[in-house]
Amino acid sequence: MAAGRLPSRCRPVARAMMSRMGEASNDDARATPEDGEPDVRFSYANERTFLAWIRTALGLITAGLAITQLLPPFSFPGGRRLIGLPLIALGVAISFSSFANWRANERSMRRGAPLPRSQLPRITAIVVSLVALIGLVLVIVEGGAK
Amino acid sequence: MTAFEEETPGPGLAAERTDLAWNRSGLAFLACGVAIMRGLARPHLSHANVAVGVVVLVLGSAVWALGGILARRRVRVDRGRARADATDLVPIAIGTAAVGIAAFILGAFFPS
Numbered sequence: 001m002a003a004g005r006l007p008s009r010c011r012p013v014a015r016a017m018m019s020r021m022g023e024a025s026n027d028d029a030r031a032t033p034e035d036g037e038p039d040v041r042f043s044y045a046n047e048r049t050f051l052a053w054i055r056t057a058l059g060l061i062t063a064g065l066a067i068t069q070l071l072p073p074f075s076f077p078g079g080r081r082l083i084g085l086p087l088i089a090l091g092v093a094i095s096f097s098s099f100a101n102w103r104a105n106e107r108s109m110r111r112g113a114p115l116p117r118s119q120l121p122r123i124t125a126i127v128v129s130l131v132a133l134i135g136l137v138l139v140i141v142e143g144g145a146k
Numbered sequence: 147m148t149a150f151e152e153e154t155p156g157p158g159l160a161a162e163r164t165d166l167a168w169n170r171s172g173l174a175f176l177a178c179g180v181a182i183m184r185g186l187a188r189p190h191l192s193h194a195n196v197a198v199g200v201v202v203l204v205l206g207s208a209v210w211a212l213g214g215i216l217a218r219r220r221v222r223v224d225r226g227r228a229r230a231d232a233t234d235l236v237p238i239a240i241g242t243a244a245v246g247i248a249a250f251i252l253g254a255f256f257p258s
Contacts (some may be wrong), residue, residue: 040160040229041160043229043230044160044161044163044164044229045160047164047167047229047230047235048163048164048167050235050239051167051168051170051171052167054171054174054238054239054242055170055171055174057242057246058171058174058175058177058178058242058245059174061178061242061245061246061249062174062177062178062181062182062249064249064250064253065178065181065182065249065252065253066181067253068252068253068254068257069184069195069252069253069256069257070181070184073257080257081253081254081257084253085250085253085254088246088249088250088253089246089250091242091246091249092242092243092246092247092250095239095240095242095243095246096239096243098239099232099235099236099238099239102235103232
């Protein structure tokens with residue numbers, strides 16, 4: 001029985017079974033998208049991108065929490081919160097939109113459409129730069145006060 | 147290793163990288179949980195911090211476990227067919243957001 005005669009849905013299974021029996025040819029070994037499903041490696045890459053954003057969010061949250069709770073207070077009132085809370089808020093925003101991006105990418109790949117442009121890198125860069133600038137000002141002011 | 151695994155290029159290394167990414171993500175949760183609890187050696191922990199920290203540590207372990215489950219699914223039968231779907235990832239996105247909201251409240255109202 002040739003794998004080619006089966007409904008295409010069954011082909012990977014049949015192919016796996018056949019190659020386990022030692023009948024695999026070079027054609028069978030090719031990893032190609034089937035039934036409109038994207039190559040699974042693209043799905044894995046999409047999944048890793050999601051996870052990388054989740055880690056970024058967790059890093060921002062952890063940093064923000066360490067700033068507000070572990071850092072000795074600035075003489076400027078609310079200084080720690082001024083730099084810590086925006087980072088945490090950015091982390092929350094990223095955790096939501098990273099999932100939205102993952103889903104949009106997955107859908108585009110299934111349709112064979114170009115991948116949507118993500119706004120996350122730009123937003124992250126802007127917020128982190130602003131927080132860094134505020135932190136710099138705080139540190140300079142603090143240094144002058146001593 | 148079966149003949150199938152040896153002869154099929156498949157997603158092999160991509161699946162492994164993905165598993166490692168899951169492990170790193172679990173570790174990031176654990177680090178976040180420890181940071182929230184501010185190191186177990188510290189004498190003065192607020193109850194709110196300990197409670198949130200424990201939840202985050204549990205979440206981190208869950209992420210690690212989920213990564214392991216996905217990886218096993220991918221290696222075993224008909225690998226390449228086991229994609230993560232929304233039901234796998236939604237809890238992680240919502241969990242991270244919840245951790246962030248809890249951290250925001252801790253940072254805003256329990257500055258210590």
